[in-house]
Amino acid sequence: MGTLVGAIGYRQLRDHSAPFAMLDRLEAENLGADTAVEDVSYNPVALMQWLHGDAKGQFERAIFIAAVERAGRPPGRVDAYRWDGILPPPELIQQAVADAVTGIISLDNTLVVAGYFKALPRQVAVVEIEPLEHAFGTDLSPEVTAAVETAVDLVRLLATNPVAFDALPRAGIPEAAFYRAHAH
Amino acid sequence: MCFKNLPVEFDANGRASLRGGIPDPYAVAAGPANVPMQLSEAQVEELVRRNGHIKSVDFDPVTRVAGALAFHAVADFKEKRIVQARSVATLFRGYEVIMIGRDPRDAIYITSRACGVCGGVHSTCSALAIEMAIDCVPPPLGVLVRNLALALEFLYDNPLHLHLLAGPDYSAAIVEPTNRALFARAKTASAPGRDVHGYATIAALMEDLNPLTGHLYVEALHMTRLAREAYVLICGKYPHPQTIVPGGMSSTIHLTVMNEMFVRLAQFFDYGKKMAAIWDDLTAFFYEADPKYKEVGARRANMIDTGIFDLPDAYDASYKNAGAWGDRRWMTPGAIVDGTLVTTDLHRINMGLEEFVEHSYYEEWAGSGQRQRFPADPSGNPLSPYHPWNKITKPRPGGQNWKEKYTWDTAPRWDRLGMEAGCYARLWNTAVAQKQPPNPFIESTGHSLKLRIPKGALPEMDLEWQVPPVWNAFERNRARAYCVGWTAMIALNNWTAAMERLKDGDTKTSTPFEIPKQGERLGVGFWGAGRGYLTHHLLLDRGAVANYQIVTPSSWNASPTDRWSQPGPYEEAVVNTPLLEETDDPGEFRGIDVLRAIRSFDPCMPCTTHIHSDAGVVTREVNTCACGLDG
Numbered sequence: 001m002g003t004l005v006g007a008i009g010y011r012q013l014r015d016h017s018a019p020f021a022m023l024d025r026l027e028a029e030n031l032g033a034d035t036a037v038e039d040v041s042y043n044p045v046a047l048m049q050w051l052h053g054d055a056k057g058q059f060e061r062a063i064f065i066a067a068v069e070r071a072g073r074p075p076g077r078v079d080a081y082r083w084d085g086i087l088p089p090p091e092l093i094q095q096a097v098a099d100a101v102t103g104i105i106s107l108d109n110t111l112v113v114a115g116y117f118k119a120l121p122r123q124v125a126v127v128e129i130e131p132l133e134h135a136f137g138t139d140l141s142p143e144v145t146a147a148v149e150t151a152v153d154l155v156r157l158l159a160t161n162p163v164a165f166d167a168l169p170r171a172g173i174p175e176a177a178f179y180r181a182h183a184h
Numbered sequence: 185m186c187f188k189n190l191p192v193e194f195d196a197n198g199r200a201s202l203r204g205g206i207p208d209p210y211a212v213a214a215g216p217a218n219v220p221m222q223l224s225e226a227q228v229e230e231l232v233r234r235n236g237h238i239k240s241v242d243f244d245p246v247t248r249v250a251g252a253l254a255f256h257a258v259a260d261f262k263e264k265r266i267v268q269a270r271s272v273a274t275l276f277r278g279y280e281v282i283m284i285g286r287d288p289r290d291a292i293y294i295t296s297r298a299c300g301v302c303g304g305v306h307s308t309c310s311a312l313a314i315e316m317a318i319d320c321v322p323p324p325l326g327v328l329v330r331n332l333a334l335a336l337e338f339l340y341d342n343p344l345h346l347h348l349l350a351g352p353d354y355s356a357a358i359v360e361p362t363n364r365a366l367f368a369r370a371k372t373a374s375a376p377g378r379d380v381h382g383y384a385t386i387a388a389l390m391e392d393l394n395p396l397t398g399h400l401y402v403e404a405l406h407m408t409r410l411a412r413e414a415y416v417l418i419c420g421k422y423p424h425p426q427t428i429v430p431g432g433m434s435s436t437i438h439l440t441v442m443n444e445m446f447v448r449l450a451q452f453f454d455y456g457k458k459m460a461a462i463w464d465d466l467t468a469f470f471y472e473a474d475p476k477y478k479e480v481g482a483r484r485a486n487m488i489d490t491g492i493f494d495l496p497d498a499y500d501a502s503y504k505n506a507g508a509w510g511d512r513r514w515m516t517p518g519a520i521v522d523g524t525l526v527t528t529d530l531h532r533i534n535m536g537l538e539e540f541v542e543h544s545y546y547e548e549w550a551g552s553g554q555r556q557r558f559p560a561d562p563s564g565n566p567l568s569p570y571h572p573w574n575k576i577t578k579p580r581p582g583g584q585n586w587k588e589k590y591t592w593d594t595a596p597r598w599d600r601l602g603m604e605a606g607c608y609a610r611l612w613n614t615a616v617a618q619k620q621p622p623n624p625f626i627e628s629t630g631h632s633l634k635l636r637i638p639k640g641a642l643p644e645m646d647l648e649w650q651v652p653p654v655w656n657a658f659e660r661n662r663a664r665a666y667c668v669g670w671t672a673m674i675a676l677n678n679w680t681a682a683m684e685r686l687k688d689g690d691t692k693t694s695t696p697f698e699i700p701k702q703g704e705r706l707g708v709g710f711w712g713a714g715r716g717y718l719t720h721h722l723l724l725d726r727g728a729v730a731n732y733q734i735v736t737p738s739s740w741n742a743s744p745t746d747r748w749s750q751p752g753p754y755e756e757a758v759v760n761t762p763l764l765e766e767t768d769d770p771g772e773f774r775g776i777d778v779l780r781a782i783r784s785f786d787p788c789m790p791c792t793t794h795i796h797s798d799a800g801v802v803t804r805e806v807n808t809c810a811c812g813l814d815g
Contacts, residue, residue, distance in 0.1 A: 043300075043423075049409050094352070094395040095247050101344050101408060102249075102788070103300010103423060116396070 001060035002034030003159050004121065008041045008066040008107045015075075015131030015144040018067040018151075025152050031159045040064070044100040044113040051119035059121040061165060063158050065151065066107035067131040067144070070174055075132035076143030078151045080158070081171035083124040087116055088173075108173045125158055125168055127151050186519075186527045189216045189600040190536060192566055200535060200565045210568045212540075215748030216600040220484075220756055222745045225587045228258055228268045237262040239770055245274075246779065249349065249787040253742065256586070257758060257778060261770050266778065269751065269758035270586055271742045273593040276545070280577040283732035288314045288699060288724055289430070291732065295720065296424045298734065299788060301344070302713040303423040304337045304415070306720070306734075309709035313722040314430040315501040317707030320697040324496035325690055326432025328682040331493045331514070332445065333418050333425065333433070334711075335675035339452050340411035340422075341714025341786075342607065342668050346459065347393065347404035350661055350783045353776065354466055355393035362765045362776045369473055376468070377461030380642065386469045389462060400462070407455055414448035417441050432694035442683055449675055454640035456669025460647050463665035467658040476764055481657030481757040481781030484522055487609035488598050488740065489717050490533060490710035491517030493674055495621055496681075503562045503708065506530040510710065511619050514674045516628075517710070518613030519598055523655070525616045530710050531565055533598070537719075538570035539735070540595040543588065543744040547578035562706055572721035572733035573706060595743040595752060596735050602746070604753040605716030605737035606785065608663030611670065615651055625673035635669050638676075657757070657784035664786070701727040713737055715786045741785045757781045 005026060007019035019041070026037045036059070040047050051059075073079070087093060096112040107126065114120045129151055132141040140148065158165045186192075191209040192200050202209045223231075232238050237260060244254035254272040259265070279295055286294070291310035296303035308330060315322070322330070352358055360367040370387035383389040392399040412422045418435045419425030427435040435441075470477040493514035500509060510517045510530035518528045519536065527533065541548060550556070550569035558573045560566055567573060584590045597603070615633040620626055627634040635647040649666040652659045685691075709720040716737035723731040743752035751759065761781045767773055 042421075043412075045405055045408065046412065049405075090396060097396070097405075098247065098249075098349055101301070101348055101405075105300075 002032075002036060002058060004040075004055075004059040004062040005031070005035060005037045005155060005159055006040035006047075006062060006064050007038070008064055008105065008110055010041070010105065012136060012138055014133035014135050014137045014139065015129075015141055016067045016134055017138065018129050018131065018140055018144050018148055019065045021140060021148050022065050022152050022155065025148075026155060029156065031156065035159050040110070041105050043103070043105075044110040045097065047110060048114040048117045048119040051114060052117070061123045061125070061162075062121045063125045063127060063155055064107060064110065065127045065155060067129045068107050069131060070128070073130040075130050075141065076147040077130045078127065078147050078154065079130075080125065080127045080154055080168055082165070082168045083111055083115075083126055084170045084172045085115055085124070086172045087112060111173060123165065125165055127155055127158070186532050187536060187599045188521075189214065190568070192535065200532070202566045209566075210570065212747055214600075216750060219601065219748070219750045220759075221749040222751045222755065222759075223268050224749070231260075231267060232258065235260070235262070238267065241773065241775060243775060243779065243782075244272075246782055246787070249783060253782075253787050255754070255758070255778070255782060259763065259770075259773070261763070261773070264763040266759050266761055266763070269755040270590055271593070271744060271752055271754040272584070273591045273742055276579055276581070276592045277734075278579070279734055280732055281579070283729045286729050287727070288317070288722065288729055291720070291722070291729065292428055292430075293424070295734065298736070299713070300423055301341055301788065302337060302715070304334060304419060304425045304428065305711055305713040305718055307425055307428040308334060309711040309718050309720040311428050311430045312501070312709035312711055313707040313720045315707070316503055316709075317705040317722055317724050318430065318697055318700060319501070320431040320695055321499075321501045322432035322695055323690075323692045325437065325682060325685045326693040326695070327494050327496040327499055328678045328685065329418055329433045329435060329437055329693055330428070331678040332675055332682065333415060333428070334492065335671050335678065336411050336415040336445075336449070338607070338671045338714040339449075339668065339675070340408050340415065342664050342671070343404045343407045343411075343455070343459065345714075345786045346463070346661060346664055347400050350780075350786070351393045351400065351404070352395040353780045353783060354390060355395065355398060356387065356390040357394045358776060359390055362767075362774055364766060366473055370469065373469055375465045377465045380461035380645070381458045381465070386465060389465065407452070410448045410451055414445045417445050429694055431697050434694055437682070437686065437691060437693055439686060442679065442686065446679060449672065449679065450640065452668065452672040453637050454642045456635075456672050457637055457642055457645050457647065459665040459668045460649075463662040467662045470658060474764060476762050477658065478654045478656055480761050480764070480777050481660065481784045482655060482760045483604070483753060483756045485520055485612075485655040486522065486601050486603045487518075487520040487612060488533065488603040488605060489515070489517055489609035489613055490530060490712055490719060491515050491528075491610060491613070492712040493678070503706070506534075506710065512621065514621060514677070515610040515712070516613040516617045516619050518609070518617060519603065520609065520612055521599070521601060525613060528613060528617050528619065531561070531563060534561060534708065534710075534719075535565045535567065536598040537572065537735070538568045538597050538600070539572060539575055540570060540597065540746050542595070542747040543590055544594045545579060545581050545589050545592050546594065547580045549576035549578055550574065558706070572719070572735060573723065573731070575733050576731070577733070591742075591744045593739055593742050593744060595746040596740050597746060600748070602743065602750050602753055602756060603740055604785065605740040606660060606664070607667040607712075607714060607716055608660055609716055610712065611649060611663050611667055612651060615649065623677050625676060626670065633666070633670065635666070635673055637669050637673065657780045660784040699724075699727045704730070713788070715788055716740075736788070738785075738788045742787060754782055754785060754787075757785070
């Protein structure tokens with residue numbers, strides 16, 4: 001079984017497109033026959049269905065890459081963690097599904113929806129970049145441009161070195177961020 | 185007479201003109217007659233001051249809807265009624281601004297982003313507007329394949345709404361804590377549609393509507409997959425298709441594509457039967473348990489739709505013949521006023537359309553001596569200065585004030601009436617108008633729509649949707665459920681016609697075109713979303729977009745109170761909703777009846793408003809306070 005490197009983001013949305021800059025780089029490299037590099041920024045329900053369907057049993061590990069705004073982080077910071085799999089309360093999962101089927105694309109939603117429906121590989125790592133610019137456009141900010149280099153190196157390491165993957169700290173979706181997006 | 189409030193009359197040949205002798209025919213002082221009115225802010229403030237049991241309640245955000253909707257209501261907990269309601273679209277859409285100066289073909293890809301569910305309908309609506317503006321007629325197979333693509337999009341949309349968004353409002357998980365007696369009754373209430381849907385009791389059905397765990401919820405997720413898979417066979421990807429072009433579709437269509445599509449489409453035949461049986465049973469149960477449920481979400485049956493799904497031998501992309509080709513659509517256009525179909529003519533539907541912004545975060549563009557750009561449409565029919573072809577989008581963000589401005593949605597009105605949009609509007613139009621093309625599966629009777637749905641795992645079945653005597657939340661959902669089978673039968677008709685074309689060696693799906701670089705040209709896309717009415721009004725000037733105006737179903741439904749104090753459809757429906765929830769403590773109030781009323785419209789706020797602000801692009805919803813009471 002292999003590793004899925006999945007980019008989640010928005011194209012042509014300045015720093016929120018950073019995962020695709022990473023994706024282009026990683027696709028051009030040979031990360032090994034067992035590693036699939038995919039744009040998975042479509043409906044999280046569709047991703048869940050793909051993982052349950054055509055890709056069933058194909059991946060032991062997943063590395064999701066995304067540009068995510070988290071409170072208190074400086075632009076361009078790269079964080080990596082193994083997702084602890086802890087889900088929010090059911091009413092927020094329900095809202096995450098509603099968001100997913102109505103077009104919301106986000107790392108947190110993807111983890112919650114695919115996690116709830118037990119579609120994710122056994123081990124999931126996340127590499128996040130803190131974005132700065134979120135206007136329409138293709139250019140990344142200097143901070144995020146620099147972060148892409150760091151993040152690509154990190155993903156390459158995680159995809160090819162299980163020891164490095166296992167050594168990541170375990171963490172959850174920052175609760176405050178998820179609640180802010182979904183709750184009243 | 186089609187119009188009762190606008191100053192338009194028709195001669196013996198049906199030609200429209202402005203009534204003579206009126207110095208300012210579209211003066212805003214001329215409000216609609218005999219319409220409900222919101223209480224004024226002063227009246228509400230007085231009620232709240234004098235009565236401790238009258239309180240404000242806010243639903244912010246309203247969850248299980250697409251996008252950012254907030255709702256403010258003032259509830260009388262003693263009388264168990266809502267005395268005032270305000271619908272708030274909390275984000276600015278901005279596509280009208282984004283489109284200015286662009287190549288019109290960009291609209292197909294840019295306006296698709298108005299929605300994460302129904303991008304294809306916006307793309308298609310753009311393509312139709314462009315086709316009209318540049319005189320480009322798609323070939324027959326292009327029309328058929330476009331119909332198929334959009335039917336599949338509806339087969340994603342309607343089940344999604346019924347069992348993932350609105351369905352949980354009728355689930356055991358919601359009904360039991362909010363109406364214990366009702367749920368106890370459901371445990372012993374047998375379900376007449378058991379042979380179709382498989383549930384012996386209403387309570388069992390409600391259990392399977394439970395969010396996340398219920399079989400019907402999970403099944404709906406599966407059905408959305410089938411619809412998406414079929415859709416991408418012709419559109420490349422979902423929700424933002426890559427093959428919709430002016431003049432047809434750029435897809436390559438062959439027998440393998442058609443067969444793979446059919447395998448998925450056919451699974452909606454049984455699903456359509458099941459959906460109708462489920463929502464028939466739920467509706468009957470609630471009505472029988474307490475007839476007051478007929479008042480939940482109730483409002484006048486005022487509806488509007490542009491119709492959808494063209495016949496290849498009728499559609500010529502022209503404005504001049506829009507009345508004729510519109511009448512031959514599979515789903516009939518129409519305006520319904522107080523339950524009566526008053527027109528099916530796309531010219532008249534277009535002529536009666538106006539947008540107002542008194543309570544919206546926009547500046548007025550009409551009046552103040554400003555010249556009206558188009559006093560008439562291309563066929564000479566009079567147009568209001570408030571018509572989309574005359575509209576200029578002038579955003580003016582500001583603070584929320586119920587007396588003044590409180591939403592990013594405008595107030596579209598037809599003949600100055602608050603109309604609602606939904607797939608049920610075209611169901612009603614089609615049932616009554618009897619203009620349905622002849623076919624083996626669908627028959628309109630003048631008071632109902634009959635469907636003959638082929639055998640699947642279930643036997644062949646005849647369904648009949650009847651025009652209801654009351655209009656409310658339950659009837660919206662029931663009608664939407666019937667739309668699943670109806671849409672599948674329209675898709676089947678179009679699939680069969682496309683196969684005939686392919687058998688004859690016709691594989692042409694598009695007509696080449698060029699964007700003219702000279703002169704001004706008008707176009708309008710009359711199409712529809714799974715949620716109902718959709719128009720894109722376009723003005724081209726020397727090959728570039730000079731004006732672009734989108735009116736979506738939720739623009740109608742979520743619209744604010746207008747300048748004549750006439751509430752928007754959500755607002756009207758909520759004010760008419762009795763609070764049947766079992767609670768005497770306002771602190772425990774969950775507002776389930778209000779939420780049933782709102783969600784029954786299938787709100788889609790990304791279409792209504794969208795995600796751009798001066799500070800950048802918002803990629804998620806926002807909420808504006810922490811006082812929600814959602815169920």
